[in-house]
Amino acid sequence: LKVGEAQPRQITPDHGADVAHFDPVYLPDGRIIFASTAAYQGLPCLFGSDAMTCLYLFDPRTGATRQLTFEQDSDWCPTLLPNGRVLYQRWEYTDQSHANSRMLFHMNPDGTDQREFRGSGSWFPGSFFYAKPIPGSVTEVVGIAGGHHDVARAGRLLVLDAARGRRDDGGVVQEIPGRGKRVDPVVRDGLVQETQSYPRFLMPAPLGARYHLVAAKPSAGSLWGIYLVDVFDNVTLLHESEGAALLWPAPFCRQAAPPAIRDRVDPTAAESTVFVTDVHAGPGLAGIPRGTVKRLRVVEYYFGKRGMGGLYGTLGADGPWDIKRILGTVPVEADGSALFVIPANTPVFVQPLDERGQALQLERSWFVGMPGERVSCIGCHENAQSVAPGNPTRAMRRAPSRIEPWHGPARGFAFVREVQPVLDRHCVACHDGKPPRAKPAPGREFPDLTGGRMLSDWDSAMPGHWPGGGKFTRAYWELQRFVRRPGIEGDRRMFTPMDYHFGTTELGQLLRKGHHGVSLDAESHERLAAWADLNAPFFGTWGEIPGFTNGYGHLKGEQLASASARALELRKQFVPAGPFPDYEKIPETPRYDTTPVPATAVPEPAVADARCDGWPFDAASASERQRDAIRHLGRAPRPTRRVAHPAKSGGEAGFAIDPKTGTLAVRLAPGLALELVRIPGGRFAMGSTDGHADEGPRTVVAVEAFWMARLETSNRQFRGFDPSHESRTEDRHGYQFGITGYDQDQPDQPVVRVSWEESMAFGRWISARTGLRVSLPTEAQWEWACRAGAATPFWFGDLDADFSAHANLGDAMLSRFAGDPYTQDPAKAAFKNPNRYDNWIPQDARFNDGGFGTERGGRYRPNPWGLHDMHGNAWEWT
Structure with missing residues (x-):
């Protein structure tokens, strides 16, 4: 529809009643990019009942149309950036939370160089419709932030700057209205509806860095009208009409065209x-x-x-x-x-x-x-x-x-x-x-x-x-x-x-x-x-x-x-050049020999079992051995260099032995400490004769006395070394509607998702700060300390033992992985009496230790040498 004309003209050919074209944007060279349902994709979560959209390039001079994007779900709202590239919103489902996976992409007008603009790997905002560039900027945009099962497309008006950040609240310049306030990157399925957020906005048209035209509904009882808003929190009604919703404001003026980017494709190439x-x-x-x-x-x-x-x-x-x-x-x-x-x-x-x-x-x-x-x-x-x-x-x-x-x-x-x-x-x-x-x-x-x-x-x-x-x-x-x-x-x-x-x-x-x-x-x-x-x-x-x-x-x-x-x-x-594979065809493949292969015979140990005089021993003997080891200490561990003694100087790092308990307190920084207990030396039969092949043969091993941390290293302690570390979350089964997973990153939970190399570096960091020689334990040290004299698989008993009071292991609590995807609280979300198809993680459901995911250190009973969580909670490196 040209200015001054009353009759619209059809530009694209009719490709059938089952194909719809919309959301067009003119390119500087006269071609048009638009969204279309011609890819014939279906919305996965509705069993393909809703048609999804990809972006297409149409040349009015030749009538040719070429598909540019090949998505699982939809691309929306293409618009031109001042540098001539095309900005659009892309939606993904690929093994990630689809309620929060609408992100901004940009590409050249010919479809080349498709890449993230903002939001890949980000939870907030869950969607960002109608993004438009701030005039003169290739990184700042204004758009509508919303959720998934939420108010359709309407939501909060945000200004983002991809140059300042691309994840969550990184690069969020301002919410309008909201001058001077930090935008909380809250993760919600219904970001707008759940918070009853007003005013609600649609279809912004930026006039400059400070002013924007936008369709707005200030309150639940208001009409949708056209407003002028600014970064100073002014929201000024320009026009509204009873019985109508006024949408799609646009500045009606001459504007400089972005540069035309030449095509880089060979349409004949496959x-x-x-x-x-x-x-x-x-x-x-x-x-x-x-x-x-x-x-x-x-x-x-x-x-x-x-x-x-x-x-x-x-x-x-x-x-x-x-x-x-x-x-x-x-x-x-x-x-x-x-x-x-x-x-x-x-x-x-x-x-x-x-x-x-x-x-x-x-x-x-x-x-x-x-x-x-x-x-x-x-x-x-x-x-x-x-x-x-x-x-x-x-x-x-x-x-x-x-x-x-x-x-x-x-x-x-x-x-x-x-x-x-x-x-x-x-x-x-x-x-x-x-x-x-x-x-x-x-x-x-x-x-x-x-x-x-x-x-x-x-x-x-x-x-x-x-x-x-x-x-x-x-x-x-x-x-x-x-x-x-x-x-x-x-x-x-x-x-x-x-x-x-x-x-x-x-x-x-x-x-x-x-x-x-x-x-x-x-x-x-x-x-x-x-x-x-x-x-x-x-x-x-x-x-x-x-x-x-x-x-x-x-x-x-x-x-x-x-x-x-x-x-x-x-x-x-x-897509004239193809390719055109037959995705439903099951091709012939080279024959895989399914003839049963006998398992390799596991050799019997040369002797029936390793014998070790004085081992195993009971808990009382273990405690007495530890007390003897403490009495024979005589003095604190010899440092490799002179360090400040925290009890005397209040310095940032150092160590001291408590003469009453025999524990070694290592101060890493103000408010950050590590407590170790003395593990006596001795001899024991290391390994197992009835476990996996790599646990044998059972061998008598001598271990010298050493110090070992009473608890697993916590997130708080590890972040003293690496402030950027995150132990992250564990996901529920099924869908994740505004749910970021079960938190494993609380300060007193054990640190996880650290490599062996990072763990050794943590020990070197402590060593450098205190003068102590700190490292991961050897396998022999770990097993000796864990057993504390026991010869059974657990320090507290056989594999059939009730571990509920002693260890956070795979038990009935694992059923909480099966839960309602709409409910935030894990305890409330868990299905009651889930069947075996919802509760399928291997577990010993006879027991319930009360722990789900990792738990804070010290929640469960220690072994006779005062060590907690030697079984369960987090896997430990040696």
Whole structure:
């Protein structure tokens, strides 16, 4: 509609009643970018019933339209930045909290260089609609902050500056009105509705750094009118009309056009090139030794089309939302660089792999290369303002690598095709569904890992689960319980490196420790690791899900094929160079030999057991030995250099022995101390004859007296060394609606998510401040101190012992991981008497120690030498 005209003109062709175009923005060269439902994507959480939108580029001169973004969900509100780039809001579901995952992206007008503007890995704000740049600034924007299950698009008016910060309240310049007030980055599902926030705003139009036109509703009883607002908290009504809502204000004046950015695409190309300067650059792999990353796993998303959706219990037990297809792997050079080819117009992500094919970090997003584009990044989750080093890399000196197929052609990862064969080869000889020869000890399990036996009674109390879900084999259900993973909706923030490494899962640890002589070949291990790294899916295509096509009534029978065919028809129209894979095809793959492999015989120890005179001994003897050790101290530990004595000087660091208790108090800083107890020396039989293979043979070991911290290192203590450290949260099962997880970061909780190297550095820091020689204990020191004279598996008894008063272990409290995703309080959110499909983490439910997650140090009874939490709470390094 031109100025002065009354009759609108249709610009884009009619692409059918099932396709809608909207949200246009003119480019300086006359072309138009707009949002469209032509990608034929469906909203996952509503089983694909709502059409999602991607961005398209239309050229009025030729009539050609090309798809620019290839999202799981929607892109909204494209607008031009003063530098000629396009700003828009992107929504993601990929194994993260979708209630808080709308972020700002920007790209060149031809779709190249798509990258975060603000909000990746951020909880606040949950959405930011109608973002518009402040005139003259390429980093400052004004927009509407809101929630998810909330007032539709209306919300709080915020000014953000990406140059000042890109996460949560970082870079939040001001809320209008709210001059001089800090904006609290509160995480809520209904950010506006839950707080009854007024005034409410829509569709801002900035006039400058201080003034903005905006549609506003000052109170619940007000009309939607057009207002002039400013950074001084003035909210001035310009016009309102009874019986109408006035929206979309815009300054009607001549404006300078941004520069036109030339196209960098080759529309005929079906591939893109990816260049990574150094995978170790950035925080994504912080602390991972250089050379650990051997290859990158390249994975494609197969997003659900209309009428499809990976609700809880659909594709897997707890996610993922969408099907993942391993395209293959590419090499990483010794200097961390990589150069490889990917299919264009395809949402992909990469995972850095160690030498055993295990992901060291998980990317829960995607990137897309335009036809012929050279996509580049400096490292792993590097800051968007980082600058690449100027030195040439090894990868730059060679031709781009082609993706090496992963045990066959690209295909959707399915448990029955990729993992069950491994179980058939290595596991079902014992785990055959028959009663074990010996009854498992209380709290232990003997799962059935045979294929083909389906669950018949799956159900869930999780709101929003698929009523027809749980179409899994028993083997899948049992095995996934031993794989810790992000689940369908994990933390919005980037994970700590190796947080979900396969070697940290119970399954990975069991195999590494030598489970009854089971030794996996390289391919078998890779298959299990890849399954865990992809969030433990069961299905690899949508079409093979039993009953899927009539689960919610959105698809009936042949409509699944019809929806896929229509999506392909539109893709060929708007993505002429392709590629056009058949995502539902199950290709032939090289044969994997499922012939059962006998477990390696575990050699019997040369002697029946190690004997040690005077050991074991009871608690009374342990206490007496400790008192003797204290009496023989004579003086304080000899420092390696002279330090201030805190009892005399009040200095910042030092140590002192309490003559009454014999404890060593180490002062690290004002208000920050570490208490150690004296562990007497002695001899004991270290190891186990009935544990895992790496716990034997049992050997007599002599240990000299030493000091050991009474409690596990707390968050408060560790932050004296590293103020930036966060022990973060643990996520619930299922969805996370405005819930950031269960807090593990309170000051007196034990510090977690620290590497062995960081732990040793913490000891060196204490040593430097006090003159003491401080380090992690050796394995022998740790076991001697933990046992305190006991020869039983626990210092307080056998594996069957009630641990409730002594240790924070896997017990009935783990059922709290199954809870209502809308309720903040963990105790109130927990399902009452959850069934085994909601409460599936392995546990000894006979006991209840009252602890959920980690607990403050000292809550449970100490062993005879005064040490708390030697069993349970946090895993400990030696």
